[in-house]
Amino acid sequence: MPRLSILSATLIASALLATPPAFADDTPLSEAELGELLFFDPSFSKNRSQSCATCHDPDQAFTDGRQTPAFGMVSLGDDGAALGVRNAPTAAYALSAPPFHYDEKLNEYVGGQFHDGRADTLAIQATQPPLNPVEMMMPDPASVVSRIRENDGYVAAFEQLYGKDVFAPPADPKAAPAAFAAFGQAIEAFERTPEFAPYDSKYDRFLRGEYDLTVLEDLGRTLFFSNDNVNCSTCHMLKREDAENEPFTNHQYRNIGVPRNPALIALGHVAPDYVDHGLLENPAVTDPDMDGRFKTPTLRNVAVTGPYMHNGVFKDLRTVLEFYDKFNNPERKLNPETGKPWAEAEVPATVAFEDLGAQALTDRKIDALEAFLKTLTDKRYEPLLEDREKAAD
Numbered sequence: 001m002p003r004l005s006i007l008s009a010t011l012i013a014s015a016l017l018a019t020p021p022a023f024a025d026d027t028p029l030s031e032a033e034l035g036e037l038l039f040f041d042p043s044f045s046k047n048r049s050q051s052c053a054t055c056h057d058p059d060q061a062f063t064d065g066r067q068t069p070a071f072g073m074v075s076l077g078d079d080g081a082a083l084g085v086r087n088a089p090t091a092a093y094a095l096s097a098p099p100f101h102y103d104e105k106l107n108e109y110v111g112g113q114f115h116d117g118r119a120d121t122l123a124i125q126a127t128q129p130p131l132n133p134v135e136m137m138m139p140d141p142a143s144v145v146s147r148i149r150e151n152d153g154y155v156a157a158f159e160q161l162y163g164k165d166v167f168a169p170p171a172d173p174k175a176a177p178a179a180f181a182a183f184g185q186a187i188e189a190f191e192r193t194p195e196f197a198p199y200d201s202k203y204d205r206f207l208r209g210e211y212d213l214t215v216l217e218d219l220g221r222t223l224f225f226s227n228d229n230v231n232c233s234t235c236h237m238l239k240r241e242d243a244e245n246e247p248f249t250n251h252q253y254r255n256i257g258v259p260r261n262p263a264l265i266a267l268g269h270v271a272p273d274y275v276d277h278g279l280l281e282n283p284a285v286t287d288p289d290m291d292g293r294f295k296t297p298t299l300r301n302v303a304v305t306g307p308y309m310h311n312g313v314f315k316d317l318r319t320v321l322e323f324y325d326k327f328n329n330p331e332r333k334l335n336p337e338t339g340k341p342w343a344e345a346e347v348p349a350t351v352a353f354e355d356l357g358a359q360a361l362t363d364r365k366i367d368a369l370e371a372f373l374k375t376l377t378d379k380r381y382e383p384l385l386e387d388r389e390k391a392a393d
Helices: 003-010 012-015 029-038 122-127 143-147 152-162 178-191 202-207 215-225 262-266 317-325 363-374 379-392
Strands: 101-102 109-112
Touching: 012 029, 029 152, 122 178, 143 152, 143 178, 143 379, 152 178, 178 379, 202 379
Parallel strands: none
Antiparallel strands: 101 109
């Protein structure tokens, strides 16, 4: 068994006991192995109750599978009471996103991490939840580094990987310690391992000649990649039809008319008129035309990573498909989850109607698209998909 795959079982306990996280032969840790320890260690939250894996559980396709008052729509903070306003996206396949930038040729913002791209890279993203006041709640970077230094094994690993002066005070007292940036680098190294992106779904196996799609799955595949039917591939394809290692996102940003989440508002921690401005809340973006745009998510493992949309407003994948179809199909008048007419977009002025335009879908075509999307489930999560299908029957 590879060293990386057994770290969670053999090294995390030693990290929490403040003993050196090393193997019996004292083989130095790789950067990814150190990152795995950090990813699962709750020491980097104020009350030591929450780790990266709490909201990005590897058993739940790297999403938050906890049963909380928010029912998975948003995550519960380290104090057991605070709630965010956005759904925790899967950390799986996040490695495919380029750094956040404006593409002059496309006239689009591209890449980055979080729903609004405010973190350029995975390393920067990894440093932000510990400092978020409704997530892990640490007061500042120095406090995170202080927790690192509590563990002699971490100290040894950081110095071995990043140099003896990694814990030296920064020349600028206002600057974050070098060890804080290294903390993010190590977690990024772990998130770049095949643990997060195995590319072993039924669809991947189909491309390798190891799996035959069913008739319904193959119809869904045809629909997905066909611009004459639906526009899925406009935003959810980076390469070309049936390319290997396709992330199923172009890493761009769109306003697709997602409504406010009334169930989230009912919890009482956001006002009824609260508006999430999406990309416009990224400090690097000031163009009002970006209002209400959110990063196009990967469709990898989409069948097991609900609730859906940036605010978790839809519970079921089929609802999402019907939501898209309602822009083109006058028969899709009602939200199947509420039995009521579809609510107005949270930010109606910038909805990308041109990208949402497509042929109206029959129920069978929606069945087919759903079947195809289920083939994007990593092999390790196929039992999870089967459990969800049984629960729905």
